[in-house]
Amino acid sequence: MNAPLTEQEQESITRRTWIGASIARPNARRLVDGAAVYIDDIRLPRLLHVVFVRSTVPSARLRRIETAAAAKAPGVVAVYTGRDLAETIAPMVATLAHFKGMKAAPQPALAIDRVCWQGEPIVAIVATKVRLAEDAAALIEIDYEEQAAVASLEAALDPSAPVIHPELGDNVCFTREIDTGNVDAIFSSSDVVVERTFRFPRHTGVCLEGRSVIGDYSASDQRLTVYISHQAPHMIQDCYARLLGLAESAVRVICRDVGGSYGIKTHVYGDELATCAISMLLKRPVKFVADRLESFVSDIHSRDHRVQMRMGFSADGTLRGVELRDFLAIGPYSVYPRTSVVEGNQIVNIAAQWYGHQAYRATMVNVFTNMCQYSNYRAVGHPVAVGATEGMMDVAARALGLDPIVIRQKNLLRDDAFPCQTPSGMKFEAMSHHECLQRIAKNMDLPALREEQRALRQRGVYRGIGVISMIEITNPSAQFYGVGGARISAQDGCTVRMEPSGSIVVLNGAGEQGQGTETVFAQVAAQAIGVHFSQVRVITGDTDMTPYGGGTWASRAAGVGGEATWQAARELRQNLLALAAIVTSRPAQSLDISESWVIDRLTAEQITPLSELGRIAYFRPDTLGAFQAELCVTRHAVPKDYPFTFTNGAIACHLEVDVETGFIKLLKFWVVEDCGTILNKQLVDEQVRGALVQGIGPTLYEQCLYDEKGHLMNGNMVDYLVPMAFEMPDMEVDHVSTPTRSTELGAKGAGEAGTAGAPAAILNALNDALAPFSTELFDMPFTPEKVLRALGRI
């Protein structure tokens, strides 16, 4: 238990000299200068390259794999099948104990005997150049004995569907039910019951840097160094050690610059694992970089859901009960180690829970298919939960004749209603839904937009406004993975040390992929110690160097990693003051540190620089008597009070629909986000913006389109539509701040909220635009054709 903050320290946080400032990222400099180092930029002596031959069919027995010709091709060093690697790599079984009843089959790194999805890796070809390995790949012969594939959610739910893993009995991976027990009675006595079915499309991350890894096994050191584009280095260390039969200490994981991740790179992929196994076998470094075509059929897909939602209201608009049925279609395996069930599980945990009803029933059915493997992607589950919930609130508003803002004001949990527990069992610490809603209405000048909407409708121009309220899980505790037996760390550690010259080095187990985490840690450390921001250097992404940590995901880096930094830096400051007391012969309580100087706390007189303390501590300890200076401090932090630290916010979308063509033009977005203490406003705002656009993608453009046989039809950059600059709007971001009391910094997470709320905001804006035509849409993505069909134009 850490000592309570001194008055001085409290004032320091309040003063917010560094914390809260929109400081530019020092590590962005190398990114603009062309000096970034992504995995593919790393050159090692005797480096080999691996290329994978992947299944072209979604379901088949592998009758014959002919590799002899490929093995003899120019530049080829080795060829491996799944069977060849089976002794080196243990199969992955991704189940967790707290997902009761979940079933999953063991997944080999490379397919053995059968393939279960188009894109599954089958053969690894190792050569001196990628192009030579690809030449050899053309010489590989594979005899597929094709089997019927389960190629969609509907197909998987059909009882007559082929069972993908007969030993599991059926295609159900996981089901979950929450029932407060009173839902039927509540619906019977509701004055108005509304029900709709929502469709969310399967889509994928499209990280600009393809998944990349170098496995570098040293036979002399008997150590495997893994350079990987990833968000969770310690998790990779643990998983790879266990799956490759190595001691944990024999594996070092290094993450350099990561070219986009968003959750895609938080998983263990068979091809990346195989790359490292191959390095062990060949005792040479081996590199794998996924190209664009293979990324579409091997990166995890996400969010393939059909949701039926029902809400019961009294005539005055009070929400009384909610029922939700969620069906989702994952791939043929549960992805290791986080599983493929977290998304659906989160949906039933959080859907509609920011409203005040007490009757809730949710069921979720998660089924295997022969489509691409599937798991957590930015805002895991939230876009679906928020999309359906907020879509229903507007449906209800229309049915009840209420303004969408009014129906929310009636039903959102009051800002003073916390802490509380939701019908689904979620514990909320503190939220500000009403304040956010009020602020967003003001920021967007909602009355003026409504007036303009009315006027434009007279002229046949149809604009729509959608305002939504939402929550987001951040800073998860061990309740998220740990309790299920996953060796995924919810805690993070930070070492803060002062060097002889007075500069500060921060080592943290959470890293960054462009969010600015390192900058935030430097701000926190600078504030806590009393040095200029430029005096702090941050090191992350190396399991040999940093304390054990969870990495960056579920918007935890600032809240958890930042807190560990704060605690360690505070402690260092105390140690420096203790040292200063000896050196200056003054009481420690009379001293403070500011701008790298020890100063008199009352007069602000500069007494001695930190560099002098460093000189003495490291080079003249003989002058300190019995006192031992400790200028390197490590502290850990983990959320304990609450299983998750929920944030809340409001998002609004303004758009225009061309009712002749069905094309939707996004005019503007507004966000009011409450993520507690803001450590760097510009970085937070940019996370919100980036997340918003990532949420716009599958709402209007993105979808992994499979044919009925299980082949991906649009797995390339021409046919899979990602949002580009011209169609994207400007986005105004504002904040309310309700710090969490479970940490001293009070920072919650912010990286995913935009993605969680954008689909709902667009859905409601679209249906608002089309209201004069008495038509609605709930089937995403909202393509022009779907709009026109809804309008009856075709």
Added chain:
Amino acid sequence: MNSTTIRFLLNGEQVEAQADPRIHAIDFLREQFELSSPRVGCEHGVCGACTIRVDGQIIRGCLMLSMQLDGTKVDTIEGLTAAGEIADLQEAFVARNAVQCGFCTSGMLLTGQDFLTGTQTVSRAAIREHLSGNYCRCTGYEAIIDAVEAVAIRRGIQVTREPS
């Protein structure tokens, strides 16, 4: 012809190297000259991560053969940084956080510079249009537009405001 020696100007330096016809300009620059700013994002010519400048024009490096660089003047971000040509743009990108993971940044900077060169007036819509061929997944684009707009103003280019 198969592999042959080509000679060209690379970031202001006269160079020569063996070029294999099968290798595209990006792989060639990365392998032969150990440059890292030209990079591959899709190899379809769609994402713009491979944007480099050849004979003063921005092009998709993944769609150009290394052989075709013979006799040309090639500029990559490394060269532009050393020469200081886009220092204001780079500064603006850092200040405005128009760069997150950085993978699209080489392409964005070169395309932004191309847009601002020889232009008298710009608008936010025109900036968006010019950058519409460069994919970014991290920023949502607004910060990049802001940074280019800010540099336009600093360079004395007139920025027209559109009606909302």
Added chain:
Amino acid sequence: MKSAALEYERPTSVAQALALKRHWGDRASYLAGGQSLMPAINMRLNAAACLIDLNRIESMRGIALEGDHLVIGAMTTHAAILTSELVREHVPVLIQAGRYLAHTAIRNRGTIGGSLALFDAAAEWPAACILLNAQIRVEGPDGLRHHPAESFVQGLFNRSLGEDELITAILMPKQRSTDRSVVLELARRQGDFASAALMATVLVTAGKPTGLRMVFFGVSDLPRRFETLESQLLEAIQAGHLTDVADLTRTALLREHVVADLYHSVEMKRHLCGVLASRALRQLLAPETSE
């Protein structure tokens, strides 16, 4: 996705290029701008063993005014066309099309000859050539010929461009200053190939509309004119009674070859053509329309 092994030839004249192609046969592909060919090469979808690079043939570049035509060299880039004063003055419909055409980096390398050799159903230049009745100059072992653009390609397997032939120039008739043209494209994202698009000109003589040409592209296997529809609409324009253009268009297209794509059904394509026709004519006839 790295290309297979390749050989590379770099001719500096048309004659040299033709000789090389004759030598290599179907094992070689001509390389113009590479903006369509190179993705196929990178993905190993094109099995060429040799690429014959046309970029050093200076005689194939350039834009010149010759009588009542602009002669545009086949290797002239999209960017050069879109910044040409001659084009702006004499064939403004090409400039109108330019705002939809891909992105700067693509335009700096992509060529009109390459675009016509491919004759993509959704590309701007093939549509423009049909609209203006351009002549495509083709050179081969048997000499030089001119093909009317409209009959240059008549289907997936019916192309006028022979194995050994090379498009060397496009003869683009000048638009008369009294004629009006419009280009409208509907695309999901700026610069994408169109979901549906229309290039149209109204030919005006002595202040009266005397001709209407409409090329729909992105909706069929090729850019296409629907002459029945053109006659119907022209009649209505001349009668001063132009209504229900969208309906007329959709109905006419029921009898025509409209092709669905990944995101748009045939009904959607027809519907969009109707909208485009209606909007295009409104723009073309601004003072005269009675719609």
